Amino acid sequence: MAQTENVISAVAKQAPSSPGVYRMFGKNGELLYVGKAKNLAARIKSYAEKGTLSDRIAKMVEETRRMELVRTSTETEALLLEQDFIKRLKPKYNIVMRDDKSYAYLALSKGNFPRIYKYRGAKNSGARFFGPFPNGGALAESLKIMQDIFKLRTCSDSYFRNRARPCLLHQIKKCSAPCTGAISGENYSARATEACSFLKGRDDALMKRLSAKMEAASAAGEFEEAIYYRDQIAHLNQMLKKSPLSGFSEDTDVIALAREGNKAAIEVMFSRSSAMAGNFSYEPTNIDGATDEEIMAAFLDEFYLERERPKSILSNVALEETAVPERGDKKRALDIVLANAKAKLEQRGSQEEHLRSLAKLLGLGDIKRIDVFDNSHISGAAKVGAMIVAGSTGFQKDNYRRYDIKTVVGGDDFGMMEEVLTRRYTRAKEENTLPSLVILDGGEPQLVVARKVLAKLDLDLPLLGIAKTEGHDKGNETLIFGAKRFKLRGGDPILFYLERLRDEAHRFAIKSHRAKRQRQMLSSGLDVIEGIGPKKKRALLNYFGSVRNIENASLDELSKVEGISSALADTIYKSFH
Numbered sequence: 001m002a003q004t005e006n007v008i009s010a011v012a013k014q015a016p017s018s019p020g021v022y023r024m025f026g027k028n029g030e031l032l033y034v035g036k037a038k039n040l041a042a043r044i045k046s047y048a049e050k051g052t053l054s055d056r057i058a059k060m061v062e063e064t065r066r067m068e069l070v071r072t073s074t075e076t077e078a079l080l081l082e083q084d085f086i087k088r089l090k091p092k093y094n095i096v097m098r099d100d101k102s103y104a105y106l107a108l109s110k111g112n113f114p115r116i117y118k119y120r121g122a123k124n125s126g127a128r129f130f131g132p133f134p135n136g137g138a139l140a141e142s143l144k145i146m147q148d149i150f151k152l153r154t155c156s157d158s159y160f161r162n163r164a165r166p167c168l169l170h171q172i173k174k175c176s177a178p179c180t181g182a183i184s185g186e187n188y189s190a191r192a193t194e195a196c197s198f199l200k201g202r203d204d205a206l207m208k209r210l211s212a213k214m215e216a217a218s219a220a221g222e223f224e225e226a227i228y229y230r231d232q233i234a235h236l237n238q239m240l241k242k243s244p245l246s247g248f249s250e251d252t253d254v255i256a257l258a259r260e261g262n263k264a265a266i267e268v269m270f271s272r273s274s275a276m277a278g279n280f281s282y283e284p285t286n287i288d289g290a291t292d293e294e295i296m297a298a299f300l301d302e303f304y305l306e307r308e309r310p311k312s313i314l315s316n317v318a319l320e321e322t323a324v325p326e327r328g329d330k331k332r333a334l335d336i337v338l339a340n341a342k343a344k345l346e347q348r349g350s351q352e353e354h355l356r357s358l359a360k361l362l363g364l365g366d367i368k369r370i371d372v373f374d375n376s377h378i379s380g381a382a383k384v385g386a387m388i389v390a391g392s393t394g395f396q397k398d399n400y401r402r403y404d405i406k407t408v409v410g411g412d413d414f415g416m417m418e419e420v421l422t423r424r425y426t427r428a429k430e431e432n433t434l435p436s437l438v439i440l441d442g443g444e445p446q447l448v449v450a451r452k453v454l455a456k457l458d459l460d461l462p463l464l465g466i467a468k469t470e471g472h473d474k475g476n477e478t479l480i481f482g483a484k485r486f487k488l489r490g491g492d493p494i495l496f497y498l499e500r501l502r503d504e505a506h507r508f509a510i511k512s513h514r515a516k517r518q519r520q521m522l523s524s525g526l527d528v529i530e531g532i533g534p535k536k537k538r539a540l541l542n543y544f545g546s547v548r549n550i551e552n553a554s555l556d557e558l559s560k561v562e563g564i565s566s567a568l569a570d571t572i573y574k575s576f577h
Helices: 002-014 040-046 054-061 077-091 137-152 157-161 185-199 204-219 223-242 292-303 328-362 415-429 444-456 493-524 533-546 547-552 553-557 566-576
Strands: 020-025 033-039 066-071 096-098 104-109 116-119 128-133 252-260 263-271 278-285 312-315 369-378 381-391 402-406 435-441 462-466 476-482 484-487
Touching: 002 040, 002 066, 020 040, 020 077, 033 040, 033 054, 033 077, 033 223, 040 077, 040 278, 096 292, 104 137, 104 484, 116 137, 128 381, 137 185, 137 252, 185 553, 204 223, 204 252, 223 547, 252 292, 252 328, 252 547, 263 328, 278 328, 278 381, 312 328, 328 493, 369 415, 381 493, 402 415, 402 493, 415 444, 435 444, 444 462, 547 566
Parallel strands: 252 312, 369 435, 435 462
Antiparallel strands: 020 033, 020 066, 096 278, 104 116, 104 128, 252 263, 263 278, 369 381, 381 402, 462 476, 476 484
């Protein structure tokens, strides 16, 4: 310990009283910990104060033999550098967060007629962003509400500039058609401003403005405009009833930590406005010996790295930046979020039990990750391969992958399997994302292909085949693992778990195939319809704006296009349905 004290004391004396990042290394040069500090000298000196350290931190300090410092201009730069080091180098003592969602936002572009659209990725386009949303469904629902209430355009700028007449969205009252001058720039800008107010959670002020506008329009005899504002108010009232956090008067995140020993789950529910209540789930790892405060502090640092902090953060863990409510609506909201976190922790426990049972059955060590594969096509058309991933937290959907088949002609299932496995595990070797077990929907022929691929890549991964019976009866599958052939009794929990994995892979493969087939139909659907030449194709696209709108058009709508007869409209309709 004396050697450690000497190291820390020496570094503390040389450290600047400015922001930066420090790294602590063990006796063999291994990276133990990466931390950030507003004042490097003060932070490093604090490690010498033995009585104030948790057991985990004291053990880390005891193992430290060397430290390295990096100065930064600001504390924010230090945070960014710290997170980069943690994600790339995975230090022994840093708490790591794994989330089960990707982040999506609503974006409102710049310009005279702003476009509202879904967005993922770095927020560097100059648009205004609202979110994050918990999943694609919540995002799509909010975008639909924006269309219903504010009727802002969602089309691309190039499409917007080249419109000659209103598209189908205007006909079904989901767009105000600024492309054709159906709404003035001033009125459209007012709607965009109201949409921003709504998305920022200023519901009360917006409702008052809409009510005043409705009354003014009614008094002036402009009844169509009054009806528009009435419908907006009705939509907003309906939305406000749906939100579990609609009682919050300011932007709020509710964050709860549930813990059992060295396992933990963090649940986040956020409220930016009634339209934007949602939740994220996180699984902190590498937390053995860490206090709840250390886990929550690490989570907050990472969670708000690329997000704007709300005005209020409620939590069941007291930190400087969090509030712990004791009564009222805020306490009830925290109780709901904590119950969700506990449920996730319990679910993780059952998943781990499945993995332990499966590992015991197959004679394997710990199973951390399972890759499951399936293919889908129709007579060799729209061929896709699909991989789903499962682990201790259940299905890990952010790791799912769809593979458009590139090298196989026709419906060669074995060729498709070979291509998919080759692409997956060539990349997995480079990224170090190899699984503990590979499951294939099929018997010995599929396993032969898989062994061939793995041998070429010099990989030795456990392979399990699930072979269906002749009648495809569930509960009567044959499991093939190496030289072993065995069946499990109907109702066996392991068999049920394996069936769930296989069915999820099949569902994802079918979904991916249908999406590809739809894309192919939309991209070339007009080209394969008899009687549609370049002129008629151009007339249809000019009228409807896109092939998707043509697909959704009725017979009557198709017949209104110049040059499209009733018979041809019928042919077009039937080709899409």
